Amino acid sequence: MSDISGVHEDPAFGTDPQQTPVALGFEAVTPNEMVPPEAPAEGGEATSSGGIGIQILRVFVENKLAVAGAIVVVFMVLFCFVGPFLYHTDQANQQALLQNPNSVINGGPAAGRPLGTDGTGFDILGRLMYGGQTSLIVGFASAAVATIVGVAYGALSGFFGGWLDSVLMRIVDVLLSIPVIFLLIALVTVFEHVTASLLIGVIAFVSWLIPARLIRGETLSLRTREYVQAVRVVGGSRRRIVGRHIIPNAVGTIVVFATFQVADSILLLAALGYLGFGVPAPLTDWGTMLSNGADAAGNGWWWQIYPAGICIVLVVVAFNFIGDALRDALEVRLQRR
């Protein structure tokens, strides 16, 4: 069992001595540069190797929290994307709902509506699926965009170094110093018409900074390695060095970051939704649902608050568990390879 308290995108969690792998080498090396003494030639062209993949998978599966997290994520994806085919509800046409004599506004759980209805008469269980689609898509997509942009930027900055590196990193410093929520709100306000793709872009825009820094650091340490210098001596182009040697060797850092970022993106979207800057009706997301429920918190309509809140927390915790386990598994790959 891994330490359940580790949530590692936060700077505060990075330095726990319990989680720092014991250095195996004879010389004092930082964990970042750790190479086991008997390691076969590190680096080389990135090739897929079944052995390592299986080993990573084994370490991952040993971690029960991570397996639980993976199950929760799979369940949530099925719930949101397959669920609507099994549980039919009208989530778009408010007019039709109002004219239907059977529809109830703010109705509690009852037969035919297991989680009740919201202030517009939409069925909450169906709405959870519908809103979850937005939350998950925006979460995944913005994490993917942020990771790709951040990795490219960081690798470029770290590899070229010099004044370019200084300028690129100062830009990151400046953007990082703006509190995230303020930057998000300013961007959403300036662009006025909120759509899911705008939210993906905006959330990615505030999230690519951390991977850019991480990968820059990794590149700085990788580019001085012997195998990278060997490629250079042999006459490998810069593009080849960055694309085939540096980025693949930083893949552990990248994958772990991306996993945590999905959780963070979902949280950021939920926060935006709560503040009233989520996707406009009749679309919805979990944060917007929670916000609508919280507006009527005094009425005791718990079904408008708890389900959306539980969905957000479940998914976020699940991705954090997976990220933790992936980090451990990929570290093991470095140690035992």
Next chain:
Amino acid sequence: MYGFLLRRLFQALIVIVGVILIVFILSQLIPGGECKAVLGPKATLTNCVHFNKLNGFNQPLLQQFGSYLKGLIWPFWNPNLGYSYKFNEGVTQVISQRLPKTLVLVGTSTAISLLIAIPLGILQVVRRNHPSDYALTGLSFVLYAMPPFLLGTLLIIWFSFDLGWLPVSPPSQASAWAVFTDPRAFILPVVTLCAITVASFSRYMRSSMMDTLAEDYIRTARAKGASQRRVLYGHALRNALIPILTLIGLSIPAIVSGAVITETVFNYPGMGQLTVYAAGNSDIPLVLGTTLVATVATVIGSLVADILYAVADPRIRFGSL
């Protein structure tokens, strides 16, 4: 030390100039220009031309940035952040009424969360691998995973509506100090904001304490026969606290972001709630103004934390770092 401080000061200055530039760029990105945002989407071309001329928006960009920068720097006690069309007042005036309330909220909750987190972290080290350690780590994980808007909403439901112990939101009058007329209204927002930081602070304190306990001088102290209490509080604690200063500096952006959400949840009349209100009403100069003020406050806060770090750590104070 002075070299370190000078470099740090210079760095903060560059960041502030960069942020001003970004805010200026954002103000230029408004679709249809500021004219449509202020006069409404139906404003005619003639109206817009007149509006732009009146406000100097027809000048070259560089010149506009120059006058924007000049307005910010002088007079520095009353910088010109633009005009809020929603409040019909200067952005600086609107913000200056709200800023003290946010500073009080953020300051109080940071202080309280440190008061909780430091003993908690020490306790976790002393009781390492005891059930209480696991319980506390588990609890701090739950707090960490709970987004502030959800925690705040739940606290309101439980303590305000169900139990009726605490008011939902503080009294909102024009006076900056009206918030303090009902201290009980202060409790829930502070608790919500604390929850964001207590988890990471105590976790960091725990690891910093364990790092320190692994140092050679601690072993020496133990070899000399110092009691556990003396080792912990006489030798280890002060050195373990130094990294916490850095952490506070690093956490300021997250705390400020948390304050925006907390203020909105509890309808606390601070700068965060102001920003959300302004954004909801497309008052773009006000949104950009609060963004700039919040960022400058954040940068200054981190700078102060770094200076304190330099003062507290003799390796920096006397060294050439």
